[in-house]
Amino acid sequence: MEAVLLGLVLMLSIFLGFELISKVPATLHTPLMSGANAISGITIVGALISAGAELQPLATILGAVAVMFATINVVGGYLVTNRMLSMFKKKDSDQSGGQA
Amino acid sequence: MSIELINIWYIVAAALFIFGLKQLGSPATAVRGNLLSSVGMFIAVVVTLFNQEILSFQWIIVAAVVGAIIGAVAAQKVAMTSMPEMVALFNGSGGIASLLVGWAALYNVGNTTFTDITILLSIVIGGVTFTGSILAWGKLSEVMVSRAVVFGAQRIFNAALLIALIVCSVLFCMDPAVDSPYLYAVIGLAFLFGVMAVLPIGGADMPVVISLLNSYSGLAACAAGFAINNNILIVAGSMVGAAGIILTNIMCKAMNRSLANVLFSGFGAVKQATKVEGEVKPINTEDAFLILEAAQSVTFVPGYGMAVAQAQHVVRELGELLEGNGAEVTYAIHPVAGRMPGHMNVLLAEANVPYDQLIEMDDINPRIDNIDVAVVIGANDVVNPAARNDENSPIYGMPIINVDHARTVFVLKRSMASGFSGVDNPLFFGENTRMLFGDAKESISSVVAEFKG
Numbered sequence: 001m002e003a004v005l006l007g008l009v010l011m012l013s014i015f016l017g018f019e020l021i022s023k024v025p026a027t028l029h030t031p032l033m034s035g036a037n038a039i040s041g042i043t044i045v046g047a048l049i050s051a052g053a054e055l056q057p058l059a060t061i062l063g064a065v066a067v068m069f070a071t072i073n074v075v076g077g078y079l080v081t082n083r084m085l086s087m088f089k090k091k092d093s094d095q096s097g098g099q100a
Numbered sequence: 101m102s103i104e105l106i107n108i109w110y111i112v113a114a115a116l117f118i119f120g121l122k123q124l125g126s127p128a129t130a131v132r133g134n135l136l137s138s139v140g141m142f143i144a145v146v147v148t149l150f151n152q153e154i155l156s157f158q159w160i161i162v163a164a165v166v167g168a169i170i171g172a173v174a175a176q177k178v179a180m181t182s183m184p185e186m187v188a189l190f191n192g193s194g195g196i197a198s199l200l201v202g203w204a205a206l207y208n209v210g211n212t213t214f215t216d217i218t219i220l221l222s223i224v225i226g227g228v229t230f231t232g233s234i235l236a237w238g239k240l241s242e243v244m245v246s247r248a249v250v251f252g253a254q255r256i257f258n259a260a261l262l263i264a265l266i267v268c269s270v271l272f273c274m275d276p277a278v279d280s281p282y283l284y285a286v287i288g289l290a291f292l293f294g295v296m297a298v299l300p301i302g303g304a305d306m307p308v309v310i311s312l313l314n315s316y317s318g319l320a321a322c323a324a325g326f327a328i329n330n331n332i333l334i335v336a337g338s339m340v341g342a343a344g345i346i347l348t349n350i351m352c353k354a355m356n357r358s359l360a361n362v363l364f365s366g367f368g369a370v371k372q373a374t375k376v377e378g379e380v381k382p383i384n385t386e387d388a389f390l391i392l393e394a395a396q397s398v399t400f401v402p403g404y405g406m407a408v409a410q411a412q413h414v415v416r417e418l419g420e421l422l423e424g425n426g427a428e429v430t431y432a433i434h435p436v437a438g439r440m441p442g443h444m445n446v447l448l449a450e451a452n453v454p455y456d457q458l459i460e461m462d463d464i465n466p467r468i469d470n471i472d473v474a475v476v477i478g479a480n481d482v483v484n485p486a487a488r489n490d491e492n493s494p495i496y497g498m499p500i501i502n503v504d505h506a507r508t509v510f511v512l513k514r515s516m517a518s519g520f521s522g523v524d525n526p527l528f529f530g531e532n533t534r535m536l537f538g539d540a541k542e543s544i545s546s547v548v549a550e551f552k553g
Contacts, residue, residue, distance in 0.1 A: 017342025029442030052154030071167025
């Protein structure tokens with residue numbers, strides 16, 4: 001039963017993903033991709049549990065390395081997306097500043 | 101914190117991801133969308149730390165600090181031209197993380213067969229994503245040859261590889277153990293498969309590969325979610341997986357090729373295009389300036405060559421001068437221009453081009469007849485009329501920006517070499533085409549100097 005419920009969640013999320021993304025204009029495809037990429041770093045949640053659960057030394061090491069890679073993915077992904085997006089400006093707001 | 105409470109917070113995080121992705125759909129709200137999504141991630145991480153299964157924190161802290169520093173430094177340092185490489189590397193780290201999470205999940209006691217299968221999936225998809233992304237990075241940064249690498253028995257070899265991978269996977273699932281030799285075999289074969297999958301894909305097809313790898317990294321996280329029975333991984337991972345598939349599909353459509361065609365055949369290996377004969381009409385910067393000065397409407401058509409020449413800033417400067425001169429200035433961007441979806445848009449945004457001047461292919465083509473001057477900078481295949489006219493051309497049928505319909509076309513080009521796909525371009529010999537030879541950045545700079553002087 002558990003597997004069936006998870007399968008239902010999977011199906012709904014895939015449809016939701018399709019719905020959300022197909023409306024994004026081409027201008028934003030690169031930040032969209034790196035933003036989505038940052039979300040895929042959600043695997044950090046699993047990594048944290050493995051690294052902290054003290055099952056076996058090897059499992060802890062695997063988990064810790066996973067935490068490191070997933071953190072690179074998450075932190076780097078969000079920061080670089082933000083850096084890109086803050087460059088997109090509308091014509092009139094050119095003078096109003098924003099980050100350099 | 102109880103598991104129930106943690107799961108409720110995960111729902112909050114998932115909702116934030118969804119709103120975040122939704123707001124990424126418009127330039128006006130995108131910054132906030134990304135922020136919302138990162139808040140969701142922060143919540144997910146923090147509540148996970150309250151999970152009672154987590155007993156020790158020293159490894160977590162060390163690993164997270166190291167990862168955060170690497171990620172932050174990389175994100176700050178990377179040049180916008182190198183964004184495809186950066187995204188490939190981030191993809192790869194997500195992939196390897198999912199592989200390791202799946203592997204570590206083998207140490208959990210009481211796994212069912214279903215769990216073992218999903219563990220295996222997260223290892224395989226994560227491994228393919230990892231090496232595939234590293235190879236994509238190598239091709240994009242030109243650490244290795246970026247063209248399609250094809251050898252004789254490639255298909256047979258790949259088929260054998262796939263069969264071996266499946267056999268080892270089945271053998272592993274029949275007797276899943278942490279020290280099973282089949283586990284190492286599966287990891288090794290998945291790594292090899294990632295390499296073999298990206299090897300035959302040429303540089304011009306990179307937008308497709310990057311999108312696809314992005315999708316895989318989501319699916320790997322999703323499989324890891326099944327492996328450790330965690331809802332938020334499944335929800336977030338599968339949304340990313342779906343997003344990547346959509347982008348892949350958009351990229352394939354923009355090249356008029358099927359995904360299978362991109363993945364399995366080196367570009368243009370089959371057909372020989374009709375040889376183009378004719379005379380090119382070179383132009384110098386002074387004459388180019390005179391024509392541009394008289395133009396009422398100018399559209400720039402950038403390609404990867406603009407990124408290579410780092411010409412985006414001078415292009416924007418020229419655009420502003422033309423506007424000051426009373427011309428209507430637009431930037432027409434083909435969906436697969438550059439090395440990842442939307443690559444050109446980011447470069448022009450970096451150079452302070454307002455996003456309302458960035459026009460998509462389908463919006464510029466109906467009115468390109470009324471454009472006085474189309475300036476092609478470092479683009480080739482995406483403006484090649486052979487895609488429309490020449491049935492023998494390897495890119496026949498690919499939608500292009502019809503610059504040859506504009507009143508005058510300037511093509512900025514280093515020399516008369518053919519484009520990335522190695523296809524001749526009849527545009528260069530067109531009646532209304534003028535070739536401006538030389539480095540794109542220098543050529544534009546001299547035109548700018550003419551305007552100022």
